[in-house]
Amino acid sequence: MKFYDLFVQSDLSGGESSLQQLVDFAKKLGYSGIAVCDNYQGLEKLEELKNRISELKTDLEVYPSVNIIPTSVNEMKEIVNKVREKVNLVVVSGSDYSVNRAACDDSRIDILMHPELGRPDSGLDEPSLEAATQNNVAIGISFREILFNFRKPRAYILNHISKNLILCDHFRTPFVVCSCAQNVWGMRSPREFVSLVNVLGLDIGKAFAATTSTPQSIVEENKKTLEGNKVTEGVEIE
Amino acid sequence: MVEEKKPKPLPPSLRGRRRYVAFQVFSEGKFITQDLINSIWHSLLNLLGELGASQADIWIAKDIYDEAKQIGIIRCSHDNVEQVRTALALIERIGDIRVVVKVLGISGTIKATKMKFFGETRLTEFT
Numbered sequence: 075m076k077f078y079d080l081f082v083q084s085d086l087s088g089g090e091s092s093l094q095q096l097v098d099f100a101k102k103l104g105y106s107g108i109a110v111c112d113n114y115q116g117l118e119k120l121e122e123l124k125n126r127i128s129e130l131k132t133d134l135e136v137y138p139s140v141n142i143i144p145t146s147v148n149e150m151k152e153i154v155n156k157v158r159e160k161v162n163l164v165v166v167s168g169s170d171y172s173v174n175r176a177a178c179d180d181s182r183i184d185i186l187m188h189p190e191l192g193r194p195d196s197g198l199d200e201p202s203l204e205a206a207t208q209n210n211v212a213i214g215i216s217f218r219e220i221l222f223n224f225r226k227p228r229a230y231i232l233n234h235i236s237k238n239l240i241l242c243d244h245f246r247t248p249f250v251v252c253s254c255a256q257n258v259w260g261m262r263s264p265r266e267f268v269s270l271v272n273v274l275g276l277d278i279g280k281a282f283a284a285t286t287s288t289p290q291s292i293v294e295e296n297k298k299t300l301e302g303n304k305v306t307e308g309v310e311i312e
Numbered sequence: 313m314v315e316e317k318k319p320k321p322l323p324p325s326l327r328g329r330r331r332y333v334a335f336q337v338f339s340e341g342k343f344i345t346q347d348l349i350n351s352i353w354h355s356l357l358n359l360l361g362e363l364g365a366s367q368a369d370i371w372i373a374k375d376i377y378d379e380a381k382q383i384g385i386i387r388c389s390h391d392n393v394e395q396v397r398t399a400l401a402l403i404e405r406i407g408d409i410r411v412v413v414k415v416l417g418i419s420g421t422i423k424a425t426k427m428k429f430f431g432e433t434r435l436t437e438f439t
Contacts, residue, residue, distance in 0.1 A: 102338070103414060221404055224358065259340065259410040266401035266415065269394040278394075 075282075076106035077264035078289035080185060081141070081165060081214065081252035086123055087112040090257035097132045099258040104265070107135030107293065109163045114140050114153055120160060137293055139163035141187070147176040158182045162296045165214065168197055178206040184292050185250060187214035190234035198238055203245040212288060213242055217262060217270070218254035236274040243276055250292070251284045328369055329390040334416040334429035335400060337382040341409040345377050351406045352386065352399075359399045360392075368392035376422070378430075383416070385425055393418055 082096055083089040091099075093110060100108045112123055124138045140157045142164065144150035150166060150173060158164055166177040168189035174197050177186040186206065189197030198206075198213070206213065215238075219231055242249045251267040253260055264285040271281035321327075337348065349372050356365045369389040377384035388396045400413040419425040426432040 099338075103412075217401075221402060228358075259404075259412060262401045262412060263414045266397055269397035270401065272394045273398045 075286055076290055077104060077285050078107045078109070078135075078293065079105055079253050079255075079261065079264070079285075080109040080137075080139070080163060080250055080289045080292070081111045081187060081216070081254045082108050082261065083112055083141075083254070083256045084110050084123070084126075086119060086126075087115075087141075088256070093126055093130055093136075094132075095258055096255075096261070097130055097134050097136060099261055101132065101134050103261060103263045105134065107137065109137040109139040109293070111139040111141045111163065111165050114142050114157065117156060117160070120157065124160075135293070137162035139165060141165045141167060143167045144173055147172055150176060151180070154180065154182050159300070162293060162300065167191070169193060171197065174198060175202050175205070178202045178211050179209065180211070181209035183209075183211050184296065185212045185214040185252075187252070187254070188216040188219055189213065190231065190238060191216075191219060193234070196234040196237040196241075198241060200245075203241055203247050207245050207247045210248065212248040212250050212292060213238060215239070215249065215251045215271075215284070216254040217251065217267065218256075218260055220270075221260065232274065239271060239274055239276055243280060248288045248292075249284055250289050330369070330387050331390050331393050331418050331420060332422055332425040333386045333388060333393065333396055333400075333418055334425045335384055335386065336414050336416055337384075337406075337411050338414065339382065339406065339409050339411040343406045343409050343411075345374060345379060347406050348377070348384075349374065351403050351411075355399045355403045356396070359402060360395055364392075364395070368396060370396070373422070376426075383430060385422060 084093045084096060127136050127138050130136060138161050140161050142150055142153045154164055163184045165185045165187050166183050168174045168186045169191040174189045177183050215235055220228060223231055251271060253262055255261045267285050268281045271284050272278050352372055356370060371387040373385040397415050400415060403411060403413050405411060416429040419428055
């Protein structure tokens with residue numbers, strides 16, 4: 075079984091650990107691959123990230139990705155236009171409902187991360203989830219938000235995440251669990267993420283998919299598209 | 313010295329079904345066993361509450377914890393294994409030291425846990 079963590083941040087985004095440290099620790103924890111998802115700071119920084127990934131000494135799969143923290147829907151679309159063909163994964167940090175909804179409507183986006191962040195509700199509704207299912211946009215659960223909140227705020231966060239998980243299950247929307255770690259101490263073994271999803275209300279089989287088959291299918295599909303082997307949905311060149 | 317009388321052990325059919333969770337701690341510094349135990353209880357109580365922690369039937373094997381390798385065993389009831397795993401994942405630091413607690417695996421007895429996850433071998437294998 076291959077496990078993936080699709081959101082880890084390196085020192086290029088203000089994280090503490092270097093890429094090599096993150097990769098070595100991910101290997102110790104049992105991951106087959108990680109996506110280094112630094113915040114979008116321009117195309118030059120993106121090239122720097124890709125160069126640093128190519129210099130790594132590891133047999134772990136490491137995917138360069140970008141995290142977009144948009145202040146508006148137009149800004150989000152502008153950045154997605156620039157980066158989509160340059161990275162394996164495009165992640166949008168959710169929170170504002172209009173951004174959440176626009177991300178679910180855009181098939182170029184891979185993951186909508188923490189749509190519930192800072193909100194009094196779960197951040198998603200029926201039209202958003204139906205759109206996400208249709209456009210294959212996965213809903214991301216950020217372990218960092220749970221880890222660094224306590225008592226009442228943590229109870230609210232777990233409540234919103236639990237609601238989103240049950241809705242994702244109902245609407246068959248893909249979802250993934252990511253550490254969103256900014257250093258090695260924020261990473262966790264993938265089996266612990268499976269336990270978290272199980273504890274929040276889904277059965278173990280579906281919980282496993284959040285760290286194995288769902289992230290694996292996202293990275294493999296995008297790899298085919300970037301290599302030019304996939305023309306469009308359902309059409310591939312062998 | 314008079315030995316304290318203990319209750320008679322229950323028959324297997326009336327005993328609770330238990331699981332032994334083997335774990336390893338990765339840390340940026342050294343810490344003492346008692347601090348680790350306090351952190352584990354703190355995380356369990358925060359996540360499960362007093363009632364949930366009581367139903368999980370937790371026992372942290374202080375005598376088995378290896379300070380050098382930072383590996384240990386927690387006993388819990390079979391229904392609460394996933395909750396215990398989640399609580400261990402939510403331990404962020406022990407005192408001021410940042411840690412990552414990784415569950416190595418689950419077993420039904422302490423002996424099997426030590427053999428499978430701590431690399432201990434049966435003495436009979438050498439005969």
